[in-house]
Amino acid sequence: MTEITYQMVLSTLQTAGLLVGISYYILSLRNQNRARKTQLYLQLVNKFSQSDYIEAQGKFNDLEWSTAEDLIEDFRNLEGRKIIATLGNWYEGLGVLVRENLLDIRVVSLLLTGLVIQFWDKFIPVIDGAREAWESPRVFIEAEYLYNQLKKYIKEHPEIQV
Secondary structure, three states: OOOOOHHHHHHHHHHHHHHHHHHHHHHHHHHHHHHHHHHHHHHHHHHOOOHHHHHHHHHHOOOOOOOHHHHHHHHHOHHHHHHHHHHHHHHHHHHHHHHOOOOOHHHHHHHHHHHHHHHHHHHOOOHHHHHHHOOOOOOOHHHHHHHHHHHHHHHHOHHHOO
16 A cells, blocks of 8 residues: 655645646637637628728729729729728738638628628629739739638538528
8 A cells, every 4th residue: 555645745736736727728718719709700890880891882883894994994093992992902801811810711701701702703804904904913812812712611501602
């Protein structure tokens, strides 16, 4: 029979304390991560609820492009540039967040499926010509990435289909 010593009790308590500390740290990290995701979600909702975004979205629907030159012409005037940049920069930013795994494409699909698809479908016929004319192959490349990831996600989750 083994004799329980003060040293054994102390060692057991230290080990138990270490395990409790590690468990608490892991739970804290999970809660912190959930809080960050919630904060990001609320910021997304706030952004597309702001009047400048809503106004740009409404006016964007009125823009008509059959060629890259039409897009470039709209971009040359201040009103068109504001509309295109407001939405384009927003979707570019979301695309970067998705690409860097800072935002789950599932969240985008639940909040913005129709708007992202509507935005990019309008650019598909003219974006290559605009990139060429502007000598900038990365114009709205992250918005295009967002669109492609969203389409892929929708294919895998047809219940999201718009």
